[in-house]
Amino acid sequence: TATLLLAAPALAAAHADPSLTPLYRAAAFIAFGYALYAACVGSLNGRQRFGAQAGFDAAYATLRLVFMISGAWIAGEALAARGAHLGYSAGALLFCTVALLGVALPLRRRSREAPATDWRALGVFVLPVALHQLGINLLMRTDALAVKALTGHLAGAGDAAAVASVLTAHYGTAQVFALVPYQALLVLSLVVFPLVADAASADRADRLRRTAHG
Numbered sequence: 001t002a003t004l005l006l007a008a009p010a011l012a013a014a015h016a017d018p019s020l021t022p023l024y025r026a027a028a029f030i031a032f033g034y035a036l037y038a039a040c041v042g043s044l045n046g047r048q049r050f051g052a053q054a055g056f057d058a059a060y061a062t063l064r065l066v067f068m069i070s071g072a073w074i075a076g077e078a079l080a081a082r083g084a085h086l087g088y089s090a091g092a093l094l095f096c097t098v099a100l101l102g103v104a105l106p107l108r109r110r111s112r113e114a115p116a117t118d119w120r121a122l123g124v125f126v127l128p129v130a131l132h133q134l135g136i137n138l139l140m141r142t143d144a145l146a147v148k149a150l151t152g153h154l155a156g157a158g159d160a161a162a163v164a165s166v167l168t169a170h171y172g173t174a175q176v177f178a179l180v181p182y183q184a185l186l187v188l189s190l191v192v193f194p195l196v197a198d199a200a201s202a203d204r205a206d207r208l209r210r211t212a213h214g
Contacts, residue, residue: 001035004028015145016152017161023082026089033092040099045194060095067091140179147171 008024037060044053071087072080152164192211199208 001028001032004031015149016164017148019161023085026086029089030092033089033096036096036099037092045197048194048198050194056099059098063095064088064091067094140182144168144172144175 005025005028008021008028009018011024012018012020041053041056044050044056067087067090068084069087071083071085071090073083075083075086148164148168151167152160195211196208199211
């Protein structure tokens with residue numbers, strides 16, 4: 001989050017659009033919100049509280065949508081996209097507070113007598129997961145970022161940023177439909193992962209093989 005806050009002007013300059021600086025800084029809080037959100041969902045998943053996890057997902061998606069629409073409406077037609085982005089950030093921060101109060105702090109109170117965390121083992125596990133997620137997101141988003149940057153620099157002076165934004169918007173719309181198969185597989189993985197994790201934790205190699213094969 002701190003890195004994104006500090007790097008916002010450089011990122012905006014790379015896309016030939018200085019007006020993106022406040023939006024990159026707002027996105028830093030979205031990243032912070034998702035970090036806490038992922039930890040809380042992981043906790044619920046690990047404790048097999050799948051109903052609570054589903055409710056958590058639905059609540060976050062609903063709150064995010066409400067804040068985005070509200071932000072766009074308050075900002076008006078000319079600044080609707082910026083208002084939606086800032087609304088997204090506000091929703092993420094609000095949900096972080098709810099997540100901390102409703103999931104993280106109660107779990108912390110219940111785990112005071114639990115064994116100490118093996119931070120090295122946790123790091124060995126988290127690092128490849130983080131690199132995998134970084135690779136997946138770069139694979140899905142680098143093209144849109146490249147369109148914005150290249151068209152912004154090649155469009156010339158004056159309305160270069162506006163031209164780049166329009167082209168990127170059209171490209172992004174097509175990209176949303178292109179990612180539908182990925183989103184379908186992602187939903188499937190959210191169903192399969194708890195089954196695989198449960199079979200692995202129970203040391204049921206036969207069931208694990210059947211689940212993975214299915």
